[in-house]
Amino acid sequence: MNLLSSLSPAYAEIFLLTMVCVILVLDLFIANHTKTLTYLMVQVTLLGCSLITVSTHQGGIAHLFNHMFVDDLMSDVLKLLTYLAVSMMLVYSRTYLMARGLFTGEFLGLVLFATLGMMVMISASNFLSLYLGLELLALSLYAMVALQRDSAVATEAAMKYFILGAMASGFLLYGMSMLYGATGSLDVGRIAQVIQHGTPNKELLVFGLAFIVAGLAFKLGAVPFHMWVPDVYHGAPTAMTMFIGSAPKLAAFAFVMRILVEALQPLMIHWSGMLMILAVLSMAVGNITAIAQTNLKRMFAYSTIAHMGFMLIGVLSGTVEGYGSSMFYAIIYVLMSLGGFGMIMLLSREGFEADNLNDFKGLNQRSPWLAFMMLLLMFSMAGVPPTVGFYAKFSVLNAAVQAGHIPLVVMAVLFSLIGAFYYLRIVKLMYFDAPESHEKLYLQPDSSLLISINGLAVLALGILPGTLMSVCAVSVQQSLLH
Amino acid sequence: MNIEILFYLFAAVTVFAALRVITARNPLHAVLFLVLAFVSSAGIWLLLEAEFLAIALVLVYVGAVMVLFLFVVMMLDINIEQLRVGFLRWLPLGLLLAGLIGVQMVWVLGAKETSAGMTAVQHAADYSNTKELGRQIYTDYVYPFELAAVLLLVAMVAAIALTLRKRRDTKRQHIGTQLKATKQDRLRIVSVPSGHKSDAAPAAADSDVHAAD
Numbered sequence: 001m002n003l004l005s006s007l008s009p010a011y012a013e014i015f016l017l018t019m020v021c022v023i024l025v026l027d028l029f030i031a032n033h034t035k036t037l038t039y040l041m042v043q044v045t046l047l048g049c050s051l052i053t054v055s056t057h058q059g060g061i062a063h064l065f066n067h068m069f070v071d072d073l074m075s076d077v078l079k080l081l082t083y084l085a086v087s088m089m090l091v092y093s094r095t096y097l098m099a100r101g102l103f104t105g106e107f108l109g110l111v112l113f114a115t116l117g118m119m120v121m122i123s124a125s126n127f128l129s130l131y132l133g134l135e136l137l138a139l140s141l142y143a144m145v146a147l148q149r150d151s152a153v154a155t156e157a158a159m160k161y162f163i164l165g166a167m168a169s170g171f172l173l174y175g176m177s178m179l180y181g182a183t184g185s186l187d188v189g190r191i192a193q194v195i196q197h198g199t200p201n202k203e204l205l206v207f208g209l210a211f212i213v214a215g216l217a218f219k220l221g222a223v224p225f226h227m228w229v230p231d232v233y234h235g236a237p238t239a240m241t242m243f244i245g246s247a248p249k250l251a252a253f254a255f256v257m258r259i260l261v262e263a264l265q266p267l268m269i270h271w272s273g274m275l276m277i278l279a280v281l282s283m284a285v286g287n288i289t290a291i292a293q294t295n296l297k298r299m300f301a302y303s304t305i306a307h308m309g310f311m312l313i314g315v316l317s318g319t320v321e322g323y324g325s326s327m328f329y330a331i332i333y334v335l336m337s338l339g340g341f342g343m344i345m346l347l348s349r350e351g352f353e354a355d356n357l358n359d360f361k362g363l364n365q366r367s368p369w370l371a372f373m374m375l376l377l378m379f380s381m382a383g384v385p386p387t388v389g390f391y392a393k394f395s396v397l398n399a400a401v402q403a404g405h406i407p408l409v410v411m412a413v414l415f416s417l418i419g420a421f422y423y424l425r426i427v428k429l430m431y432f433d434a435p436e437s438h439e440k441l442y443l444q445p446d447s448s449l450l451i452s453i454n455g456l457a458v459l460a461l462g463i464l465p466g467t468l469m470s471v472c473a474v475s476v477q478q479s480l481l482h
Numbered sequence: 483m484n485i486e487i488l489f490y491l492f493a494a495v496t497v498f499a500a501l502r503v504i505t506a507r508n509p510l511h512a513v514l515f516l517v518l519a520f521v522s523s524a525g526i527w528l529l530l531e532a533e534f535l536a537i538a539l540v541l542v543y544v545g546a547v548m549v550l551f552l553f554v555v556m557m558l559d560i561n562i563e564q565l566r567v568g569f570l571r572w573l574p575l576g577l578l579l580a581g582l583i584g585v586q587m588v589w590v591l592g593a594k595e596t597s598a599g600m601t602a603v604q605h606a607a608d609y610s611n612t613k614e615l616g617r618q619i620y621t622d623y624v625y626p627f628e629l630a631a632v633l634l635l636v637a638m639v640a641a642i643a644l645t646l647r648k649r650r651d652t653k654r655q656h657i658g659t660q661l662k663a664t665k666q667d668r669l670r671i672v673s674v675p676s677g678h679k680s681d682a683a684p685a686a687a688d689s690d691v692h693a694a695d
């Protein structure tokens with residue numbers, strides 16, 4: 001009994017793992033092609049996880065499993081948002097995947113396994129658990145991209161993703177082994193202690209750090225380690241692209257926080273320079289290359305690269321406000337990317353992908369409400385004031401100004417101006433061009449309701465960003481108080 | 483002193499074998515060189531007094547994984563010449579990068595100062611490596627151990643999801659359908675009137691064709 005109650009911070013993970021196994025087995029006995037029961041069970045599991053996460057929340061920081069697992073406010077907030085993002089992704093993609101015969105029990109199982117991987121990453125306080133969580137997530141994602149076996153592009157995307165992802169893991173592990181050699185520990189807190197008070201080999205530390213930053217940049221998709229992003233985003237079925245582009249970014253943010261900020265804070269002078277190069281290059285390449293894209297999924301891929309550059313600006317500022325605004329940025333990015341890909345899937349139907357810019361021509365005439373939602377999402381991605389995208393960019397840049405990175409901020413503003421072009425081009429296509437087809441849109445009630453909520457949330461959060469922003473700031477502050 | 487010589491011997495063999503893995507012309511040779519690299523790394527682990535891990539490396543990797551690898555390489559018809567196109571073109575760039583990393587590593591790892599508390603612990607002869615490893619895995623490292631198990635489960639689910647699919651072009655036997663078949667499904671009894679009249683002959687020939695179907 002004592003053992004059980006001492007595990008309470010990890011109840012959500014344990015519950016999720018148990019439910020995946022139950023769902024995988026039960027699914028075999030459900031001879032229903034629409035998989036409604038399995039789908040409902042998955043949604044209930046995610047709901048149950050969020051209830052457990054809320055009810056097992058305690059004020060301070062709890063460590064578990066020999067300091068390999070940490071439960072703090074930041075991890076709880078990020079986990080709740082992860083459940084929400086995964087659940088939204090399932091609502092958006094259900095019809096789309098069913099039309100392509102991909103909505104199987106194995107797919108749902110892999111989604112839950114990936115969710116578990118993200119949870120492990122979010123509340124890891126040891127390099128071992130960080131790495132294993134990352135692999136759990138990545139392995140599920142590789143398989144999900146490859147699920148569409150008959151599509152040559154999807155298979156190619158999965159192959160590229162797998163090989164480059166494996167290489168990035170190699171970089172990360174090599175860097176971790178160097179840090180282990182220098183400090184004698186894999187524990188996040190212990191490493192920070194040894195670097196601060198001990199006499200570790202500085203060259204070895206920085207050498208390991210360079211590899212770790214390279215591995216992280218690979219996983220985030222920051223330039224010059226971004227080569228896989230456009231091909232994978234383009235080649236994968238849109239539902240999988242949405243999954244890759246949404247919830248894992250939250251886990252990636254937690255990953256960066258745990259490694260760079262919690263473990264390697266004393267080396268900040270070294271890593272903030274590296275991140276600065278990554279951020280500037282990502283914003284430049286992402287925003288400029290996106291202009292040339294005619295495929296919406298590819299355009300979103302480059303836009304992700306640019307957004308990740310923006311997120312890194314907050315981290316490299318090195319202040320609590322910077323980390324908080326980065327977390328805010330990651331959350332808002334996930335919300336916008338869910339909406340963007342959701343729109344593509346909403347307009348797609350069996351045998352047709354609405355992932356071309358031309359497919360959005362004259363959307364206003366076909367469905368004014370959907371066009372308005374897309375307008376809100378695009379405005380938010382571009383950072384136009386009443387929407388939340390503006391506030392996210394503003395808070396990140398504000399933190400960077402306070403840390404004294406003025407040239408960086410000027411460049412960021414310039415590049416996001418360039419980026420505004422390709423977001424606003426979609427708005428122009430929707431409102432001022434004639435539609436290419438007048439076919440009636442068949443909209444699913446659940447996903448059209450969700451896209452309305454998604455679009456309006458972007459607007460509402462833009463008008464009242466205070467609550468979410470203070471949640472981010474407080475949770476980052478608490479998790480850094482060791 | 484002797485141990486140091488042994489270490490350099492094993493290390494040299496490992497590096498040589500690893501190089502041959504990527505330069506060997508024949509993929510089978512590459513796999514065999516990989517086996518050599520594993521065996522010599524196991525030797526290095528033995529020198530580090532990690533006996534159990536060394537034996538596990540030989541048993542699991544060399545014994546099981548590499549044999550599987552050999553099978554796969556033999557099954558696939560790899561055109562090695564096609565893979566080598568562009569090898570020479572990219573060689574200078576590769577060598578440059580390898581050289582850069584090599585210089586960096588010498589610079590970093592060549593630094594003489596070692597961190598405090600980094601010396602190897604000497605154990606008595608009756609110290610059981612295996613027991614200690616088991617104790618660690620099931621106590622301090624139980625969380626990563628469980629995670630690794632989940633990782634294997636994901637790999638299994640993914641492998642099944644990717645390979646188990648119905649293809650129309652494969653021929654297979656459906657035993658269930660065969661057993662369920664009844665006489666009525668397969669056999670049609672047609673009553674053929676025995677011909678007295680001459681105009682019944684074409685009809686009889688017609689039903690014969692049906693029965694043959």
